[in-house]
Structure formats: structure tokens, C-alpha cells
Amino acid sequence: MMGRAGICKDGVIAEIEKKITEAFEVFDRDGNENVDVREIGSIVRSLGCFPTEAELHELLAKVEEEEPTGYVHLEKFLPVMTKILLDRSYRPIPEDVLLHAFEALDEKKSGYITKEELVKHMTEEGVDTPSSSNPVAFMSAYRLEHFPGEPFTEEEMEEMLSSALDPETNAVHYRDYISMMIVDETDDLPQ
Amino acid sequence: MGSGSSVNANYKYSLQKSENAFKAAVLIQRWYRRYVARLEMRRRCTWRIFQSIEYACEQDQIKLHNFFSYLMDNFTPSSSKERDFISRMFISGESFKEAELEKYCDYESLEVPDSYTGPRLSFPLLPDHATALLEAFKQKQQLHARYVLNLLHETRKHLKQLPNISHVSTCYSEEVTVCGDLHGQLDDLFLIFYKNGLPSPSKSYVFNGDFVDRGKQSLEILIILFTFLLIYPKEVHLNRGNHEDHMVNLRYGFTKEVMQKYKLHGKKILKMIQNVFCWLPLATMIDQKVLVIHGGVSDTTDLDMLEKIQRNKFISVLRGKKRKESNRNVEVKEINGESQAEPDSAGNETMSSLPSQPRPAQAPSMTNRVEFSRWVRQTVQEQIEWCRKLVDISDSEEEELTCSSLVSLTDLDGPCWTRQEEWKQILDILWSDPMPQEGCRENTVRGGGCYFGPDVTGNILEKYNLQFLIRSHECKQEGYEFCHNRKVLTIFSASNYYEIGSNRGAYVKLGPDLVPHFVQYQANKTAHTLTMTQRISRVEESAFRALREKLFAHTSALISAFKLYDKDNTGKITLSNWATAVESVLRLGLPWRMLRPQLVRSTADGMLEYKSWLDDLAMEQRSQEHIQSSLLEVIYRNRSNLETIFRIIDRDHSGLISFEEFHQTWKLFSSHMNIELTDDGINDLVRSIDFNKDGNIDFNEFLEAFRLVKQSQ
Numbered sequence: 001m002m003g004r005a006g007i008c009k010d011g012v013i014a015e016i017e018k019k020i021t022e023a024f025e026v027f028d029r030d031g032n033e034n035v036d037v038r039e040i041g042s043i044v045r046s047l048g049c050f051p052t053e054a055e056l057h058e059l060l061a062k063v064e065e066e067e068p069t070g071y072v073h074l075e076k077f078l079p080v081m082t083k084i085l086l087d088r089s090y091r092p093i094p095e096d097v098l099l100h101a102f103e104a105l106d107e108k109k110s111g112y113i114t115k116e117e118l119v120k121h122m123t124e125e126g127v128d129t130p131s132s133s134n135p136v137a138f139m140s141a142y143r144l145e146h147f148p149g150e151p152f153t154e155e156e157m158e159e160m161l162s163s164a165l166d167p168e169t170n171a172v173h174y175r176d177y178i179s180m181m182i183v184d185e186t187d188d189l190p191q
Numbered sequence: 192m193g194s195g196s197s198v199n200a201n202y203k204y205s206l207q208k209s210e211n212a213f214k215a216a217v218l219i220q221r222w223y224r225r226y227v228a229r230l231e232m233r234r235r236c237t238w239r240i241f242q243s244i245e246y247a248c249e250q251d252q253i254k255l256h257n258f259f260s261y262l263m264d265n266f267t268p269s270s271s272k273e274r275d276f277i278s279r280m281f282i283s284g285e286s287f288k289e290a291e292l293e294k295y296c297d298y299e300s301l302e303v304p305d306s307y308t309g310p311r312l313s314f315p316l317l318p319d320h321a322t323a324l325l326e327a328f329k330q331k332q333q334l335h336a337r338y339v340l341n342l343l344h345e346t347r348k349h350l351k352q353l354p355n356i357s358h359v360s361t362c363y364s365e366e367v368t369v370c371g372d373l374h375g376q377l378d379d380l381f382l383i384f385y386k387n388g389l390p391s392p393s394k395s396y397v398f399n400g401d402f403v404d405r406g407k408q409s410l411e412i413l414i415i416l417f418t419f420l421l422i423y424p425k426e427v428h429l430n431r432g433n434h435e436d437h438m439v440n441l442r443y444g445f446t447k448e449v450m451q452k453y454k455l456h457g458k459k460i461l462k463m464i465q466n467v468f469c470w471l472p473l474a475t476m477i478d479q480k481v482l483v484i485h486g487g488v489s490d491t492t493d494l495d496m497l498e499k500i501q502r503n504k505f506i507s508v509l510r511g512k513k514r515k516e517s518n519r520n521v522e523v524k525e526i527n528g529e530s531q532a533e534p535d536s537a538g539n540e541t542m543s544s545l546p547s548q549p550r551p552a553q554a555p556s557m558t559n560r561v562e563f564s565r566w567v568r569q570t571v572q573e574q575i576e577w578c579r580k581l582v583d584i585s586d587s588e589e590e591e592l593t594c595s596s597l598v599s600l601t602d603l604d605g606p607c608w609t610r611q612e613e614w615k616q617i618l619d620i621l622w623s624d625p626m627p628q629e630g631c632r633e634n635t636v637r638g639g640g641c642y643f644g645p646d647v648t649g650n651i652l653e654k655y656n657l658q659f660l661i662r663s664h665e666c667k668q669e670g671y672e673f674c675h676n677r678k679v680l681t682i683f684s685a686s687n688y689y690e691i692g693s694n695r696g697a698y699v700k701l702g703p704d705l706v707p708h709f710v711q712y713q714a715n716k717t718a719h720t721l722t723m724t725q726r727i728s729r730v731e732e733s734a735f736r737a738l739r740e741k742l743f744a745h746t747s748a749l750i751s752a753f754k755l756y757d758k759d760n761t762g763k764i765t766l767s768n769w770a771t772a773v774e775s776v777l778r779l780g781l782p783w784r785m786l787r788p789q790l791v792r793s794t795a796d797g798m799l800e801y802k803s804w805l806d807d808l809a810m811e812q813r814s815q816e817h818i819q820s821s822l823l824e825v826i827y828r829n830r831s832n833l834e835t836i837f838r839i840i841d842r843d844h845s846g847l848i849s850f851e852e853f854h855q856t857w858k859l860f861s862s863h864m865n866i867e868l869t870d871d872g873i874n875d876l877v878r879s880i881d882f883n884k885d886g887n888i889d890f891n892e893f894l895e896a897f898r899l900v901k902q903s904q
Binding site: 011014015018019022023025026027029030031032041042043044045046049050051052053092093097098100101102104105121122124149150152156159160162163181 | 211212213214215216217218219220221222223224225226227228229231232235236239627628722723724767770782783784785
């Protein structure tokens with residue numbers, strides 16, 4: 001079946017593989033098709049994916065060597081990543097969803113979040129929350145599940161604050177922040 | 192249910208809220224991490240762009256030598272005027288014997304007027320002179336030419352006494368500080384002195400070469416370093432770098448800087464500096480355990496030979512390479528920007544081969560004896576000059592090259608062979624780069640030295656009982672970097688080298704335990720006030736501007752390459768093919784698919800309309816519409832070489848060449864490049880700048896006219 005750009009499915013896969021290889025090579029210091037395992041997150045994300053830390057760990061389990069060497073080889077990474085891109089896993093977060101997320105943290109709906117509040121939320125180690133929001137289930141089986149958070153490191157927090165924080169109000173005016181940060185996320189995968 | 196249920200409802204509500212808040216936080220984190228990762232990718236791509244363009248520029252040197260070889264080997268001058276012009280290009284300036292040099296670069300006759308408010312030096316120099324100089328340069332003052340020349344004379348006298356390899360011991364002053372490339376960036380030197388202290392009997396310094404070129408205050412750096420060298424000869428050590436070479440200076444800005452600052456005496460100053468550079472030591476040894484050299488080593492590096500060489504014989508270390516006849520067409524096409532399958536660089540050319548000899552021009556008829564003997568003498572003279580040019584050796588006081596010794600020289604073995612080996616030793620020390628793979632191969636990117644692997648490092652360390660090597664020569668993001676299992680340390684002291692915010696500079700301190708301690712810095716206040724995003728964006732902009740210029744310069748070749756994927760002539764190609772085609776032409780080894788969003792703004796149905804894309808690139812050069820586009824491309828691709836050629840012709844360093852010389856240069860160049868260039872075409876070039884300097888052309892102005900206009904913010 002030919003796509004609208006005249007590319008057949010094989011062509012799509014070939015192009016995806018080239019793109020993955022390119023991204024991989026940018027982080028490949030020695031030119032020997034290995035990258036430090038700590039860079040895999042950056043590679044996956046720069047290919048247009050938005051995995052959570054948990055999802056990333058799952059991915060790593062698939063691409064690491066049997067005996068972890070601290071390195072990931074392109075050979076193992078390529079097929080796993082290709083599938084992720086073809087399946088469109090970990091897809092981008094639309095701007096409005098992001099806005100809702102910030103609004104959820106803004107209790108007073110004031111349009112901003114104070115520095116302290118933001119730090120508290122971003123560095124939260126985890127939270128206990130009902131496993132079900134179904135009122136019946138809740139009433140009958142009062143169970144809490146612990147969701148591990150994905151807290152920012154000190155560095156990440158500092159870096160986010162440096163661009164997000166308005167020094168005059170010591171708060172993050174999230175609408176402005178979002179529009180400043182949203183990059184042109186054109187989906188450049190062939191259809 | 193009464194009040195119980197409302198309490199539960201409240202509780203449930205607040206739990207729900209915190210669950211939402213938590214999920215929101217995780218979502219934001221997810222998004223933010225993706226943003227940072229993309230930024231990191233952009234940062235690395237930007238770095239790659241700068242590096243590949245920098246090294247591609249060094250390949251210009253090879254192209255330049257090809258041009259000169261072409262002139263020597265293949266070009267038949269159509270007139271004696273043309274031949275004269277060509278031979279002038281090869282005489283890079285008179286070589287001076289020692290006594291003549293002193294006389295030519297005399298400073299004592301230079302009067303320093305009372306109105307001069309800058310520092311006044313007297314010899315022997317004292318620490319107060321150094322502080323006065325530092326202060327003066329901070330105030331942007333200029334040292335009077337008399338003192339500059341005096342300083343250079345004294346420096347030369349001092350350097351002549353030094354061995355090729357300096358020795359430093361950490362038992363005299365507790366620590367040794369090693370600095371890498373400075374490249375004319377005076378602010379970085381000030382920062383280093385501020386953070387680390389000035390050189391003194393208790394503070395030793397090693398400066399590892401590349402003091403000049405690229406930055407705008409190379410001369411000030413030299414003056415300061417030479418001053419401290421003379422005040423604290425035991426504590427201050429300088430190594431020669433590959434930029435301490437007048438041939439390199441012609442291209443990378445130092446020559447220009449000196450001539451602009453010293454219009455009257457610049458030529459003398461340059462001549463002295465040329466002679467000071469060749470007396471700089473080649474290496475420094477710390478505690479007999481750490482070898483400090485500018486570039487690196489090779490599998491033939493021999494410290495014993497290095498110690499014995501007459502280092503001052505090698506004024507310039509640059510040289511052309513022998514080209515096999517069959518390769519020539521390949522190279523001409525490559526220069527013209529057409530894609531070619533690259534011959535395997537690992538095998539073919541060896542560093543020890545020499546350029547072929549000049550073929551004498553047509554001999555005049557034998558009937559006119561006077562004419563003939565003049566021709567013989569001239570031809571022989573040319574042969575001698577040519578051989579001298581091979582290693583660019585100065586007039587030796589001992590040897591007298593006579594006609595009889597010419598025979599052995601034409602043999603190109605014998606005396607030149609030893610020079611060969613010596614030359615290679617120096618070239619390797621100054622130009623080599625480490626590579627991750629084992630082995631040792633020719634450094635084809637830079638056109639000199641080699642790439643050396645961890646095994647080569649291991650062998651050198653073992654052979655001479657060393658612990659590790661310190662070298663510079665390559666810009667590093669953090670100012671320093673280890674490789675070869677921490678046996679090779681690269682130290683680079685020019686921060687913001689590519690652009691403000693591009694990298695930090697660093698210096699390293701070693702105590703008696705020889706454990707390195709690093710200090711990093713970045714010499715630009717604005718860099719600190721920018722956020723990470725802003726810093727990266729700014730450097731990125733600069734990189735892409737340079738990249739777009741390169742793309743523009745290869746317009747014709749790109750169109751041909753695109754057409755290969757557009758057999759139906761629709762004017763469109765897929766983005767995938769775009770990436771492949773661009774790499775095949777530019778050969779920069781860049782991740783084009785990653786860079787595409789910044790280079791290609793719009794597509795039609797996922798396809799690129801390549802003609803209009805190229806037109807957009809050309810839009811930035813609107814002012815030069817009257818020049819034929821293929822010529823425009825040639826200028827862009829070869830601007831660096833053209834500049835160098837003009838500078839060579841401009842022997843009195845005035846910045847001007849005659850219209851006639853300009854014309855001649857273009858005729859030769861276009862012949863070499865196989866492009867059509869009529870007299871009208873050359874006139875169009877001349878018209879591109881407004882010149883009216885008594886029939887002379889300011890070539891700096893000319894070349895400036897061919898820089899892509901900066902994109903507005």
C-alpha cells in the first residue's frame with residue numbers, strides 16, 4: 001500500500017531506523033555504537049516521546065545487556081525504539097492538557113503557582129491515593145495505593161525555576177511559561 | 192446517611208484533589224524532562240556543527256596547497272608577466288640572516304613621543320612592568336612599537352638558550368598550572384590570572400601553545416606571556432602550538448590584527464614574531480612524568496630526536512602533499528563541490544612523500560647566450576626556492592646551496608630525508624589528535640599530524656616511563672576532557688570559543704602527587720545571566736547561520752544531488768532523500784534528520800520544494816545579485832583560501848592589492864577551479880565593493896562583502 005508521499009511501509013521503517021540511528025550517534029561518544037545507559041532517556045525523548053520515568057525503566061530493561069555494562073548497544077536499541085515509534089507509544093502531551101495540569105496545582109485558580117508550592121509538588125516522593133475513585137468501591141474497600149513519584153532532582157528544580165519563575169512575584173505564571181516553552185512539535189514521522 | 196456521609200464526601204473530595212494534583216505533577220515532570228532532553232540534543236547538534244565546520248575549514252589548507260601545486264605542475268604561464276606573478280606567490284618573503292634581522296627589525300631608532308601615555312619598558316624587565324602592562328591592556332591601551340620590538344628581541348635571545356623540551360619540577364614551586372589554547376582571548380587570560388594568581392617564584396605556569404589567531408587580542412597575549420617569561424624564566428614555560436606559525440596566521444587573523452594595530456611597524460613586528468615562534472620550545476616535561484605538548488603524539492614520536500632537532504629551522508610547519516596523478520581529477524571535483532566517492536584515506540598517501548618538482552618554463556632559444564644563462568640561473572633559483580619551500584627553512588648560516596649541490600637536492604633523498612624525519616616529529620607533536628580506536632593514522636581532516644589511539648599513548652608512556660600526557664588543540668565543552676583511560680588530558684583555555692555560551696575554559700593544577708585539579712570558567716558576564724534555554728538558542732543560531740552559509744555555497748551541487756531523487760522533475764523530494772542528498776554534498780557527517788526542523792521551515796505534503804528552499808538561502812545574499820551564481824558559490828566555498836592568497840600577494844601587508852594582481856589571481860584561480868570567468872565577470876566582482884583607492888583593492892572589504900547577512904532577531 002502506498003502512502004500519500006509515495007512511500008511504502010518498508011520505506012517508513014527504513015526512515016524511522018535512520019532517524020533513530022542519527023539520534024543515537026549524537027550521544028555515541030566513541031563512535032562504536034554504544035551509549036551510556038544514562039543517555040537513553042535523552043535519546044528517547046528527543047525522538048518525540050514523552051515517557052514517564054517508570055516507562056523509561058521498563059524500556060531500559062528491554063535494551064540493556066544481560067550483564068549490565070552501563071552501556072546500551074545500538075543493535076538492541078534499534079528494534080525496540082522502532083516499535084515504540086511505529087506504535088506511537090508515549091505520545092506528546094497537548095498544550096491544553098498541560099495547561100489543565102498546571103491549573104490542577106493552582107488551587108485558587110489565580111493564574112500562578114508560588115515557588116514553594118511548585119517545589120513541593122515537583123519534589124514529592126510519592127502519594128497515597130485511593131485505588132479507585134468509584135464511590136461504591138471506595139466505600140466498600142477502603143484501600144490506598146502508593147504511587148511512587150518521579151521527583152525532580154535539585155538540579156532539575158533549579159533549572160526549571162530559573163526560566164519559569166518571575167523574580168518580581170516569586171511565582172510561576174504558567175500560561176506565559178507554557179507559551180514560552182512550547183516548541184514547534186511538528187510530527188515529522190511519515191504517515 | 193446524615194453528617195457521616197458528608198464528612199466522607201469531603202474526605203473523598205480532598206483525596207481526589209490530591210490524586211489529581213499528583214497526576215498533574217507527574218505529567219508536568221514528564222513534559223519538562225522531554226523538553227530538557229530536546230534541549231540537550233540541540234546542544235550536542237550545535238556542537239557537532241561547529242566542530243565539523245571548523246575542521247572542514249582546516250581542509251582548506253589542503254585545497255590551497257593543491258592550488259599552488261596546480262600552478263607549479265600543470266599551469267603553463269602564457270606570458271613572462273604571468274610567470275613572475277606566480278613565482279611571487281611562492282616567495283613568502285625574504286629570509287633573513289641573523290645580522291640582517293637585527294638590522295631590519297631595529298627598534299632603537301624608534302622615538303617614543305612624550306605624548307605617549309602607555310607603559311614604558313626597560314630591560315631587564317621587572318614585575319612592575321608586567322602589572323603596568325596588564326593594567327594598560329585592561330584600559331585598551333597599545334604598547335608602543337619600539338617596546339614591542341625590544342621585547343621580541345629580548346624574548347628571542349632568551350628562547351635561543353632553551354632546549355627543545357623544557358623541564359619543570361614541582362619541588363621548586365609546589366604547584367604547576369597548565370593552560371591550553373588561548374587564541375587571542377585576553378579576557379580569559381585575565382580571568383586565569385585573577386582566579387589563580389600571577390606567575391611568580393611560587394607559581395609556575397606552562398602555556399601549551401595556540402596563543403594567537405581567531406581572537407582579537409593575540410598580540411596583547413603574546414606581549415604579556417613574553418613579559419612574564421623574561422621576568423620569571425624558571426617559572427614560566429611556553430610550548431609552541433600549531434598556530435605559532437606565520438602561514439597559519441595569514442589565514443586565521445593574527446597577521447591582520449598586527450597590521451591593523453601597527454600600521455607603520457607591523458611588518459617588522461610580524462617578521463620578529465615569525466622568528467620568535469620558531470624558537471619556542473616544543474614540549475615541557477613535568478617531574479619527568481608528565482609530557483605536555485600542544486597536539487599529541489604518533490607511533491613514530493621519538494623524544495630523543497626531538498631533543499636534538501634544530502627547532503628554529505622550521506619556521507612554518509605546513510606543507511603540501513604529493514598527489515598521485517589519478518587522484519587529481521577527484522580533488523578538483525571535490526573542490527568544486529560535487530559529490531565524489533572518497534578514496535580511502537587510510538592507505539593511499541604517505542606523509543613522507545614530497546610534492547613534485549616545478550617544471551621549468553619554456554627555455555629560450557640557445558642563440559641568445561645572455562638570455563639563456565639568465566634563464567638557467569632563474570630556473571635553478573626556482574628549484575632552490577622550491578626545495579626551501581618544502582620545509583620552509585630559513586637561510587642557514589652553514590650551508591650554501593650551490594648549483595653543484597642542486598643535483599643531490601633534485602634527487603630528493605639524502606639531505607632532505609633527515610629533514611623529512613625531523614619535520615614529521617614536529618608536525619606530529621603540534622597537529623595530532625587522539626582517537627578512541629587503536630592504531631595510528633593520518634589526520635586527513637586537519638591535513639597534518641595523525642590520529643593516535645590508546646595503544647600509541649600506552650607505548651609512549653611506557654617507553655619514556657611517563658604517567659600521562661597533557662595536550663590541547665581541541666575545544667572541549669567543559670574546558671577539559673580525559674581520554675585513553677585517563678592517560679591523555681586535553682586542556683582548553685579559551686571559553687566561548689565558537690560563540691558566547693558555547694563552552695567553558697579551564698586550567699589544570701598539578702602538585703607533587705601529580706593529581707590534576709581543574710578550575711573552569713566562562714569569561715563573559717552575559718553568559719551567566721542567560722537561562723540554559725537562551726544560551727543554547729543563541730549558540731544554536733550562530734551555528735545554523737554558518738551552516739546555512741555552507742549550504743548556500745554548494746547550491747549547484749545540491750541541485751544536482753536533489754535532481755537524482757526527482758527523476759520526474761516535480762521539483763519536490765522527500766525529507767528522507769533531502770537528508771541523504773545534503774550529506775553526500777557537504778560531507779560534514781552531521782545528523783541532518785535531527786537538524787531538519789531548523790533548516791527546513793515548510794513542506795508541501797511532507798515533501799520539500801527544493802528550489803524555493805535554496806532560493807530562501809540565497810535571499811540572504813540579495814546585494815550580490817549581479818554576480819553569476821556559480822562564481823558566488825566559489826567565493827563562499829573558498830573565501831578562506833582567497834584571503835590567504837591575497838595576503839601572500841600583499842607582501843608589504845598593506846591590505847591592498849593592485850587591480851592587476853586581483854585580476855591575475857582570479858584568472859589563475861578560475862582556471863584551477865575549471866570555471867568560466869570572463870573579464871566582465873571579474874569587473875563585476877570589483878564592482879561589488881565600492882573601491883577607489885588609487886586603482887587598488889582593499890581585499891578585506893572585498894571579502895566582507897561576501898558574508899551572509901546576519902539574520903535579524
